[in-house]
Amino acid sequence: MSDESEHPEAADGDTSRPEWRNFYGRIRGKTMRASQKTYLSEDLDSLRPRGITRAENPAREVIDPATIFGNDAPIWLEVGFGGGEHLVHMAASYPQVNIIGAEPFINGVAMLLGKIRAADVTNLAVHPGDARDLMDVLPEGCIAKAFLNYPDPWPKRRHHRRRFVTAEHLVPLARVMAPGAEFRVATDIPSYMAQALREVPKAGFELVAHSGTPWSDWISTRYEQKALREGRTPDYATFRRL
Template structure:
C-alpha cells in the first residue's frame, strides 16, 4: 500500500449556503461524473485511472481549479472529441459547474471535487494532452507564495501526467504570479511559447472570459495569458 503523503490544504472548501437546486445537483449528478476512484480511502494503492474507458479513447484535457466551471463547460461544448477532467475542492464551485453541465447538456466531462494533487496521483503518466490553470489563488503575501500552484509540489506531478508536446495554459492578473510562473514552470520541463508582447496580452482564440477575469478587469488589473509546451 502506498503511504499517504502529508498535504496541507489552505484554500476554501465551502462558502455560502448552497441553494436547494445546487444541493440537488450534488446529490443527483456528482457521482456519475466521477473520473474513478481518486480518494485515498477508495484507492489506497493509487492505481491509475483508466482514461481510455472513461472517455472512449478521446484525448484528455485537465483543468486545475475550475472555479464556477464556465470555461470548462465552454471547452467541452466546443470540443466534443475531447474528454475534460476538472479538479476543484470548493464545493460551491462544483455545484455551480454541475448546474452549467445540466443546462449545456455536455457529456464529455468528469469532475473531481477535491485536491488536484490527489487526482494527479492517479492519472497515468503522459496521459494529458492539454492543461489549464486559470486565475489560480494568488496568495499575495510573500510568506504565502509557497502555497501557490506554480511550485514544484504541484508542477512536478503535473509535468509527469502531461504528454510530450502537450500545452499548458496559465491565466492570471497578478504580475508577481506571472514572474513566479515564468521562473518555475520551465524548470519542470516546459517551454514558454511567448515571443512578442501580444503572446501574453491577447487571450487565446477559443478563450471564454471567466467571472474572475471580469472582476480583475473591473478592478483595473491586466490579464496575462501564458502558454507553455511540455518538452519531450
C-alpha cells in the same frame, strides 16, 4: 481563499505521494441554493472519476483514463475550474475530447454542475478535490492539454509557496502531460505570472507565448471580469511539455 486546513506530511519519507498533504483554501463557502444542492445530490456521483480518493484507492494504483469516459479520446485537465464557465465552454467547443476538472471548493462544483445541465455536455468528468490526488493516479503522459485559470493568488510573499506554480504541483503535472502537450496559465496577478514564467520551465516545459492577448478559444470567466472591474490587467502564458 481565506479558510485554511492543514494535514501533516507522510512520516515514511515518501514525498512524491504523501499520505497527507497541506491544503490551503476553502472547501465550502456560503450556503448553497436549493438547486445547487440538488445538482450535487443528483449529478456529481455519475460525473466523479472512481479510484481517485484514498478511500477508493489506498494503494494509489494507476487508473486507466479510458475507464473514466468509456473511450480513448484525448484528455484535457483544468486545475481549479472556479465556477466552471471555461470548463463547460471548452467541453462544448471540443466534443471530440474528454475534459477532467478538479476543484476542491464544493460551491464551485455545484455551480459547474448547473452549467453542465444547461449546456448538456457529456464529455466532462469532475473531481471535487485536490488536483494532486488526481495526478497521483493518472498514468504518465496521458494529458494532452492543461489549464490553470485565475488560480488562488496568495498575494503575500510568505504565501507564494502555496501557489500552484511550485514544484510540488508542477512536477506531478509534468509527469501526467504528454510530450508536446500545452499548458495554459491565465492570471491578473503580476507576481503570479512572474513566478509561473520562472518555475514552470524548471518542471520540464518551455514557454511558447506570453502576452496580454487571450487564446482564440478563450471565454472570459467571472474571476477575469472581477479583475477588470477592479482595474487589474489579465495576463496569459502558454507552455509546452518538453
